Amino acid sequence: MSLNSHLNVLDFTLLSLLRRKFKNFGIILVFTFIVFITGSILFLSYSFKREALLILKGSPELIVQRMSAGRHELIPADISKEILKIPGVSGVEPRYWGYYYDPLVKANYTILASSETLPANNHLLQGRLPGPEDKGVAAVGRGVAKARFLDIGSSISLLSSGGDAMDFDVVGVFETESELLTADLIVLGQPDVVRLFRMPAGMATDLAVSVTNETEAPVIAGKIRYIFPDTRPILRKEIVRTYDAVFGWRSGLILTLFAGALVAFIILAWDKATGLSAEEKKEIGILKAIGWETSDIIEMKFWEGLVISLSSFLLGIILAYIHVYFFGASVFAPALKGWSVIYPDFRLAPFIDPYQIAMLMALTVIPYIASTIIPSWKAAITDPDEVVRG
């Protein structure tokens, strides 16, 4: 067949679809919805993965924690001198941080001690960061500021583990751009963190080890574990891998839960394709009577399926894009993000690649097309005289 005749069949199909707007409108609506949901899940989880990857690029190559009875314990800060002696280690820094539950707003904050490596003049920050040795000052994240109605100049009171209230002057507020990282963050001077959590002298939460050549990190981790058997070295690559797996699992889980809806949709598509109206049957009968071959009718049905699935697919993807990247995926974000109380309010960087499109096709278009093959064939082999006679 020449290209022209294919175009004619397509032209005819479009006209006949337009004539039956309402019948097809239903299927397009449901199809779009299915693509929208699946697309939102995929876009969201891939953007999270990417975001996590970008953020972790700046984290230390190696983190050393101490384990005691299978739990994370405070680590003596002076073993950092021993670790520094291992060839390939360019720096070790004890980190002081922890979580603080605020009964006022029923939320957890992350408390972090300021250190030399945190740049004081940060474009992500309004105001300034407390210096490592400063006392009585704090920089807070947007989420904390909103929850406690804070601004630069106001003060925040936290209850230390000893039971006494500690007051801090807010000297800096993080900008919204860094919200994913800083929403629930409070940065204090190191002595304040030690006092707030009543950490024993000389103990830190964990050690951040920088390694000049990242490929050497596993060997260094092995050595650290050999010298200090009660420690747990965690490589940056392992964190990346774990995030990747977790987001994969979560989105896989949501997709699996969603399988029921997909099956329902396939049944609907099958049903719609099988239940030809008398008018449609008559139309096919007349087409065959005026010389259309069975293969032409199958082709017409193919175009019909293609037009319906492509328009729903594109529409669904566009809606999912708007949902995820303009509205922050308000429907699914809670399930994928985690279960924190202070939610960072952020916009994800759009990230779509052919892989996601291929996945979406396999999850939505392929089942739809497959479910219409046999009904289309059944319609195509209709005997003209049988139908026209009624």
Place this chain on the structure above:
Amino acid sequence: MIMQPGVIALLLGSGITLVLLVYASFLGVKIWSNWDIGSNSETQLALERKTYLVSTLVKYGLFFEIVSVFLFIYTADDIHNLLVGAMCATGSLNANAFGFPALYVKIAVLFLAAAWIVLDTLDSRAEDYPLTRKKYKLLLFIVPLVVAGYVLQIKYFSGINPDVITSCCGVLFSEGGSGVGSSLASLPLHGTEIVFFSLFVAVSAAGLLAIKTGRRFFMIALACLSASFFFVSIAAIISFISLYFYQNPTHHCPFDMLQGGYYYAGYPMYASLFTGSFFGTMTGVIQPLRKVATLSALVPGTQRRWALISVTAFTIFVVIILIPIVLTPFTLEGY
């Protein structure tokens, strides 16, 4: 087993392909055993109608299979983050013994399903459907392959366990630092270059002569050369073409060039290579069909057209790989 969305999509998509092709072959057996073109009976009429269904099923099956091959490679690439030592799809596919076999079987299915479709098209153009029985026999060969591909794929994904942080310590130490092999063994550079380019000249010459003369000898020669050019090209891609694409003398991965970072150059490259090899080989495969009375008028023209497609596709393929070789400053001379 890993529950990534990609794996779920792949299992669903290729599962549907499997169902379509198994159903098609089930109908195929029925047609094959009762086919009698001379009969006017009700059964024969029903069978003739069923042939339409079978061709439609296989056509859709092929389309889905194409999507699923790409999805498979993408998924393998996507999960390399989860595996220690894997740096791209090659590493992930090496993670257990089923990765590469699954890919090979999928590619074989691609070629066989495409062959089935062109035979079917040829057959439907003859008045008496002379190839019907042969066609359905071929279908019975495709189905076990599709099943094997599906099983291998499941075995591959269920055998992969992501190396995530465990509660005792980082996982690396329990494994003694061993990771999966990330690279492919490659052939010597200059030898492969010479074989690749001389084979291209030979296949084009055979193709052009086949188009010009339409002689049997050249058709068979084109078929054999196209088939060997396919394998040589894959070897060449791993051996030196990939190096030029990545401008890196050690990166031999044949899959990374499908990524955006390399301008998706892999798509036109593999598409032209597959098209060229497929149509080139098919010219020889349909040579015996010249003896079939109702096809004898059709076959020679078809062969010439396919030879033309094949030579054009191979030329496009070579032009694509010459672009980075000629235009980028990267060179392998002196190694």
